[in-house]
Amino acid sequence: MNKVENNKAWFLVLPMLLLVAFSAIIPLMTVVNYSVQDILGRSAFFVGSEWFVQTLNDSRLQSALMRQFAFSFTILAIQVPLGIAIALLMPKKGWQASAVLILITLPLLVPWNVVGSMWQIFTRGDIGLMGYGIRQLGYPYNITRNASDAWITIIIMDVWHWTPLIALLCYSGLRAIPEAYYQAAQIDRASKWAVFRYIQLPKLTNVLVIGVLLRFMHSFMIYAEPFVLTGGGPGSSTTFLSQTLATMAIGQQDLGPSAAFSIIYFLIILAVSYVFYVTIMNMQKDKADNISGGA
C-alpha cells in the first residue's frame, strides 16, 4: 500500500507512545542507572563497567545462559515441525474445525503458573498420571532428583503449552492458499510432498517467521512454569535466565550486578529480534514488489 507522507500522524501515535514510554523507558533508565553505580544505603558511587565485567565472568550466569539457549533451540526444533504437521492435519471447515480449534487453543489460555501446577500434579510419581504410569513401566521417574527427567519434562510441558501457537499460525497461513493452487497441483499429479514443498511451505514462511520470533522471545522469558514445576532444580539444572535474574534482583537485592545482567539479557533478545524484524520487513517488501511488478 502506498502510504501518504503526513507528520500529523504523530498525534495519533502520541497517547500510545506516552503510555508505553511510562512502562518502558522509565524502568529501563532505572536499570541503566543501577548498572553503573554501587549503591550502599543512601550513597551511590559511579563504578562504570565494573558490574558488567563481573556479570560476564560470573559462571552461574554463563551456565544459565547456556541452558537457556539449549532450551530455546530444543523447543523450537520440536515445536516448529510439530506445529506445521498439526496445522496440516486440522479439519478445514464445519463444526469439527471450530471444535478442534478451540481444543488446540486451550493450553495457551492457562495462566503460566497454573501450567506449572498442572504439570506438577500430572507428573508426580504418587498422584500424577504420567509420573505414576512411567513408574509402573519400571522406570524410576523423578523430576526432583533426576536432572534429565526434569529437563525432558520441562521440554514436554513447553511443547504442550506452546505448539498450539505455531499450529494456529500455520493453520491460518494454510487457509490463505487459494483452492486453485491445489487443483493445479492435482492436474499435474503432484505428490503430497511436492504440494507441501512447493505450495504450502512457501506460503507458510511469512507466518513461520512470526511464529519462530514469538516462540524465541517467550522461551527466553520463561519463568513461572519451571519455577512452579521444578523450582529450577534439581540443583540448578532447570534454572533459566529469568529465574536467575529474579533471584538475584529480588531475593538477594544485588542491584548493580542484576541490573547489568538485565541489560545484557535485554541486548541478546534485542539483537536476535532485530534480525527477525529485518527479515519480516524484507519479506513484506518482496511481496509488495512482486505484486506491483506483476500488475
Next chain:
Amino acid sequence: MSQSTMTNTQAQSASPEKTAEEGLTRAVSRQKGESVGRNRFLLSIYLVFTLLPIYWLINMSLKSNREILSVFSLWPQALTFDSYIKILTDPSWYMGYVNSLTYVAMNMTISILVALPAAYAFSRFKFIGDKHLFFWLLTNLMAPPAVFLLPYFQLYYTVGLFDTHIAVALAHCLFNIPLAVWILEGFMSSVPKEVDETAYIDGYSFPAFFIKIFIPMIRSGIGVTLFFLFMFSWVELLLARTLTATNAQPIGAIMTRTSTASGVDWSTLAAAGVLTIVPGILVVYFVRNHIAKGFALGRT
C-alpha cells in the same frame, strides 16, 4: 496405486477414456478417504496429549485430598465439589479472580483505546521515525518482565500505585499495547485506502469516519485483538504478583497458599487451576471463527 486401477479399468471397458477418468477419480477419492482417516487418528493422538493434563487437573479437583493421597484412580471414586464450594464462597479466594479480571479488563480497555489510532497511523501514513518507532514498540514486546521487576516495583511504589489494579493494568501495557498495534496494523492494512478517500469525499471528518465507518469494518480484527490482550494479561503472573500485596492480589498469587508446612492441598489447588481456565474458554468461543487470522497478526 491410481496407475494400476487405471490400467485395470482401461482393459475391461469399452470406452476407455471416460472410465479411466472415473477410475482415477475413484482412486483419488479412496486415497483421500484413507488419508482423512489417518489424519483424524494422528490429530486425535495430539488432542489426547493436549487434554490429558487438563483432564487430570479436573479429576484431582473433584476428589478429596484423602482420596488423592490414598488411592490412585483414573476418575473420582467419591465425587466431591467441596474444593469448588470452598473457593466460590470464601472471599479471600474468589476475590483473586475478581482482582485478576479487573486488571485484565482495565488493561484491555486502555490498550485498545490507544492502539487503535496508533495502528491506523502506522497502516496509513509515513511519518518521521515511523520505522524506528515500530521497531522500538516490538522491542517492548520482547522485554523480559524479569528485567523490569525491580524498577517497576520502585516506580509504582513511588507514585503511590502499589497494590492497585491500575498498576498491574499499566504494567501489562508494556507488552499488550505493542501487540495490539501489531495485530491491528495488519488488519487495517487489508482495508483498501479507497475506503478512507471515499469517506472524506462524502464529507466525513476524521473522527466521524474512524468511529462510524472504519471501526465497524475491522471489528473482527478488534475482537481478535481483544482476545489476545485478554490472553496475555490473564496468563502473566510475575509482574502482577510483584506489584500487588493484598488488595489487588491476582488468583495466581493466592494459589500459592495451598502449599503449607503440613503439605499441599492438592484438591483446592486443582480446583483453583480449573477455574482459571474457564474465562479463557468463554473468550475463545466468541472469536473462534477469526482466531486463526488473528494468530497470523492479520497478515495472511
